[in-house]
Structures are given as structure tokens and as C-alpha cells.
Amino acid sequence: MKKLRRNIRALTFFLCGLFVLLAAYGAYSLSTSGGRWFASSANTYARARRQGVIAGDILDKNGVVLATTRDGERVYAGDEAVRRAVAHAVGMPSGNVSNGVETFMASYLYGFNMSFLERLSCAVKGEPRQGDAVQLTLDSAISRYAASRFPAGKAGAVVVMNYKTGEVLALQSFPNFDPMNITAQVRNDPQTPFLNRATQSLKAPGSTFKIVTAAAALENFPDAETRAYQCTGQLQVGDRVITDAGTDLAAGQITRHGQLTLRRAFQVSCNNTFAQIALNLTDPTLRRTAENMGFNDNFLFRDLVVENSSYPTQNRTDREIAWTGAGQSALTATPMHMCLIASAVANDGVMMEPALLQRATAQNGKTRYVFSPRVYRRAMKAETAATLKEYMRSVVTSGTGTQAAVAGANVCGKTGSAEIDTQENTNAWFVGFLDEADAPYALAIVVEDAGGGGSVAAPIARDIFNWLLENDR
């Protein structure tokens, strides 16, 4: 009997543990994902409850009105160029853009956070209920400018953020649309203007991923910086050959880099070297570094819904691993995530959580939310970040990214030209940042089906950096 009682006592802890687990998990998922569930387009209850509430205004960081309610109608910024430039970030109440501010922050905009007393006071005064005003971290001026620099007719995305705080200044997808004039043509456009490519479009990051491969090499090879690699232009892996950009085997034209170091390979974006590095690192090591930077993580950012990037875990043949080192294969990431990776390099290895909400203010002037920077994760060691920063600087001074250079400013970056099977041209990528204490901005640019990152995306980056240095430092 004594033993029995003792066993029963041990079971008490187990059984109570079940309830603790339920409560803890419930609290955890409600606090981390509750906002997403609420904002889901499947939430018919919240949509029905919007009736009878005047939706709050949406402002940019400088107070420019991006959306307001006039006579029960939702109206957007007066300037069409601004409307288009922030269309995806702001979204529309109908939810045609998924997870725009209009739907994702509905709990503020439609006053779902009002306390019982506030509701009562509205009812007593006979006033209609008004949702909270939401001020975003977006800068409508830089957004407008960035949109004007993007090649007309092309699809793609631009993300600009402050790498020290995580505040997102521009979050754009192309083609964009005018929320005040949604035509059938826009709705049926095969380029899907409502898709927010900055956060929802998962594509191969191409050579911009070499930042990750280089970080893995720096953190795992003691002699990473001095080791010599041989680029013959054709690296046989399994039954396939890995080549460098500019190679046309049919025409007998082969790009060769000869003997080179990691730094040089990064500058000229040598696929051959990075494929060798990936094979030397082995898949689990490279994967660990990628996962440190957010690959395969479930992004649960408070203000933004970003599709999860994936570092493939299945069918890992040598050929796949080699191509992963160069940013191809089944690897996928969003422009937003690549911008975060550049930001982490700029910010001594610390990746800040991207933020979109600066402040939420109730109708009665009460502040309901104020932004404060949050760290998302430590993506790499500070020394690694310092070395990578140098590498990325050299890409712009004397590598593939020279067209991003701005006179008198420390521009750092990495180009990418990602091959997509269904497209004629490569996707042009540029991710980079200003290494300037008073202008801590990082960006990611993708122009789909447009050509090389160095020639197509880098010049756009240069213009945006230039604008930021002139207007925002």
C-alpha cells in the first residue's frame, strides 16, 4: 500500500503537468499567433463586427495619411504614386492583398481592443465607435521614390529597412495597383498585382545566398580566409557540371576564375568555389548556418506575415548540395528575409525583427501601442559579420556590384542572378546596406525575369541609397 501511495503521488505530478502544459501552450500560441488567427480572412465573425465601427486612419512615419474613412467610405492617400507605392503594405479591407495592414491590424483599426468602458462611453454619448489610428514605420516618400526607379512592366519587390531597429521603410511589390481604382484588368492581370512579392513570394535567392555559405565557411574553417580554391569553370559533381555565369557550353565559351580566395570568390560570385565550399562544409553544417539565419523557421513576426524560407532537407544529392552553396537548387526565400540577412551582417550579426507598426492611438488619445525594437535572433558571430561586411563592401568597390556604388558612402552588397526554370531571363537580385552610422539602412531588390543582379538591380539600389543619404540621414 505504501508503494502504491508513493506511485500515485508521482502520478499526481504527471496528471497536473498535463493541465499546466495545456495552459502554457494555450497562452503561448494565443500571444504569438492570436493576431494572425484574428486577422485571417476566414474570420467571418470579425468581418461582421466591423459594421458600425468607423475604421481608424493609417499614417506613415511622418504623419502622411495613407488611408482614412470619409462618409463611411475608405479612401487612400491623395497622390496616386504614393497609393501605389504602399498598396501592398497597406492592403485593403476586402483582403484581396493578404495580410495588409487593413486586415492584419484590424484589431486596432476596428477598435476590437476597446475596453468595455470605452464601448459603454460611446454608447452613452450616442457616438459611433471609431477604431484606433495606426501609424506605420513606412516612409511614403522613399516608397514613392523607390517605385519610380523600378523598371516599368517588370514584376519584383523592394524592401528597405532600418537594420538597427527593424523598422520597415518600404515594402513594395510590383506590379502594384491603385486601391482607388481596381479594374477588371487589374483583377485578371496574369502578373497577379495583388500578390505581395516582398513577403509572400518564395524564390531561389541565387548568389545572394552566398552570404550564408560564406558565413558558414568563416565559422567552420579555421583557415577560411587563406584557403586557396581552384575555379576551372567546370566542376563535375555527380553526373552534372557546375558552371559560372557567362558560360555557354554549346558555344564553347567558359568563364574561369583560376585560383582564388574566399574573399575574391565572393567578389566575383564564383559558383564553382561556393559549390566546393558547400561540399566541404557538408550539408548539415551549411544547413545549421542557414537555420541560424532564419531558414526553416516559422516566422512569427508581430507586425508582418512572411512566408517561411526553406533550406531543403530531402533528396540531398551532392549535386543539390553543391548548387545550394551557390543559392540555387530547391532553396527558397522571400525578399524580406534576404533583406533581414543583409541587415544582420550590417548590425554585427544581430537580426532585428522587422516592424511595421510605429504607434496605435485610440480615438480618445490614449496610446495603445508604441514600437520598441525587438531582436529576432543572433544570426552569426560578430566577427563573422565584420568579415562579411568587408566582403560585401568589396563587391561594390571592385566586384559584381560596382553599379551600386555611391560616391562618398560605404555601400555594401551582394548581387544575385537566380535561374528560374520557367523564365527566359534570370531574376536580378541585390541585397545590401549602407555602412553609415547615421543612415543605417538595408535593402533587398528583386526584378523578376530581367537579367543580372549587377546590371539591373544594383543601379536601383544605388539610387535608393543616394536618396536615403540625401533625405534621411
Added chain:
Amino acid sequence: MKNRKKRRPGSAAALISAVMLFFFLAFLLLAIKEMSLQCFMMALVVPGIIFVGSAGIPKLFPADRLLLSLTNFLCALGVLVLYRLSPERGLAQAVNYGVGVVCMILCTLLVRYLSDWKLPAALMLLGSVLLLALPLLMRAEERNGARNWVYIGSYSFQPSEIVKLALLLCIAYLLSNRKVIVSIAFAGVCLLCLMLQKDLGTALLYYAVTLVMLYAATGSHLLIGAGLAGGAGAAVMGYQMFAHVKKRVAIWLNPWADVEGDGYQLVQGLIAMVNGGAWGVGLGLGNASVIPYYYNDFIFAVVVHEFGWIFGLIVLAMYAFIVIRGVMIARRARTAFHALLAVGCAALIALQTFVIIGGNIKLIPLTGVTLPFISYGGTSLVSSLCIIGLLQGVASRNEADVSEDRELAMQGGDLK
């Protein structure tokens, strides 16, 4: 001898009155809102059942009042929430509740007065296997991928809910007589029947309860380790064999992959809970009926939706209290049989609550077991109340033994 504190019946009476008043007012509110005479009747009947269930029973024999009040609160909550969303179901549930209270009393009396369980245990052993095999023999239609109902005319019931009680009693009896192998074999046969019926949620419960009781009886880590390994093996096999298990797991991993299709139920459940916020949308103001099977699988989500997550936590705490109370009863029991029976009852309630609420909040894959006391369903409510009845039986025996001791002590008798 421990000098146990004398319980103050005053505080228990206040608690019971508060519970009765709560449900009287809640139904009155609904009655006024709906202008329904039937609902007004419910405002009188439900507190009536609560009174019989929690204040009446202790007059018959010594009973654990706290356990009774909590149980009755949860049952009445089920009736209330169901009535509000679908009056027919609420009405049916009120009847089930009444029947359940009577069955609960019967179970208590059984445990209180029956001393020799040899023949009953043997009969139950046979009966359970037959009952569990019944749905398979009757070729009943599948319901939600499972074939676990028996239909007799227009009347239907779930044998697995009734066998639950037999399982607790038989395993407790067998283990108290050190018949470990026989008890494992019996549980194994039950599990096999349930697996064949594809009623995997209940199978999981039977398995876990058996394991808990085995641990209580033997304390053998080796045995439990082997049991866990076997369970894991069966889980993997089940996953490979049953398409609907694979689907459930996929939904659990990412319900948002198909918000309008497979993931709809779970997604709507999660959304309903978050819509409730801290204080709930208010009784009668929600739209939780958009969740498929809101009345049994997702009743917890409905409660959180209408009353808020703070109330949801309170409900959770009530279950935890019932379980803790059950374990305390087990520890005070004088015979191994009664101790094992009580710990089995407590474990069953804890595990069943965990499995279904865990499924609701996406902690584990959803399985179709009911939430004890609250979910809609006659067999389930009655069997949950019977489990409380068994617990009460053990509790009343403990009390009787204690007072016997006291008398002996007063007569100057020698205690152990």
C-alpha cells in the same frame, strides 16, 4: 491516526448556491432574450439538477462536496452552451444530465456496498469484449472515419464509453490481485477492437489510462518503458495504415494550408477562441456554430469564444481540481483495489480533457473524443458522471472507514 479537519458544510453550501444562481441567471437571460417559455423552464430545471447532484447526494452518504460542485458546474455549463447554440441539443443534454446524476448515484452505491468484485469483474471482462466487438459485427456505417456506434432502432450509443467504466473496474481489480499479465491482455484486446473500429482517440485514452494504472500498481519503469515503446510503435503503424490519421496529422501540422477544406474545422476553432478575447463575446452573442461539430469536438472553443480565455483557464483549473481531488481520494483509499480505481478515474478525466482540449488548441492532433461533462452526447456525459460516481464511492468508503476508526479509537480499540 490523522486528525482530519472537519469540513465546513457552510462554505460548500455557499458554493453550490452560487453555482445554482449562476445558471438560473444565465438561462433567465437567454429566456428574456429569446422570449422562450421553454428556456425559462430550463432556468428552473437545471439548478434543480445541480441541487440534487451536489447538495442532495451528501445527505445520502458521505461525499466529496467540492468534487460534486465542480462536476455539476461543468455539466450545467455544457447544457447552457449547447442550449444557447441549439435548443434541441441543450434539452437533450439536460435529460442526459439528469439520467447521468442518477447513474452517478448508482455507481457510488455500487462501490460503497459491493465488497467482493470477483464475479462482477469476470462478467464485465466478458461483457466489455462483446460490447466492443458489437459495432464491428453490426457493420454499422462509418462516422467521421470511425465505426464506433451501435444502433438499435432509432436509439444509438457508443459502447466504448460504457466499456470505459468496465475497463477501470476490471484493471483495478486485476492489478490489485497482482494479475498484471491478464490486465495487459484485457487492455490489449480492447485496444485491438478500438483500432479495428478506427476509434483511435478512444484507443489512445484506453492505452494511456492502462499505462497509468500499471505504473501506480507496479511502479516498474521497465514495464512503462516497454508500454511506451509499444504505444509509439502502434502510433507509427496507425499513421501508416489509416489515411484519416495521416490527414489529421497533416491538418495539425498546418491547418492553414487548406483553410476552406480540411483545415476548416481547426482554423475556425482557433479563430473562435481568439475572437472571444479575454472576456468573451458574451453569452448568446457569438457565432461559434460555424465550427463543424462545435457541440462535441470543439465545445471548449465555444466556451472560450462566448466567455473568454480567462474563463477557459478557470474551466481548465476546475478539471485540474477534479483530478487532484480524485488523486487525493486514491491516496486515502484503504485497499489497493479502491486506490487503483480512484487513480484510474482521475487519470481518465485528466487524459480525456488533455486529448480533446490539446486538439482544440493545436497542441496535439485532433482526435474525436469528447470533453468530459461538457460535450454533447448522452453516453459520454453519463459515463463521465459514472466515473465521478465511482470516485465518490471510494471517497465515501474512505470516510466510512475513518469514522469506523474513530469509533474504534473511542472504544479504546487498538489501531494497526
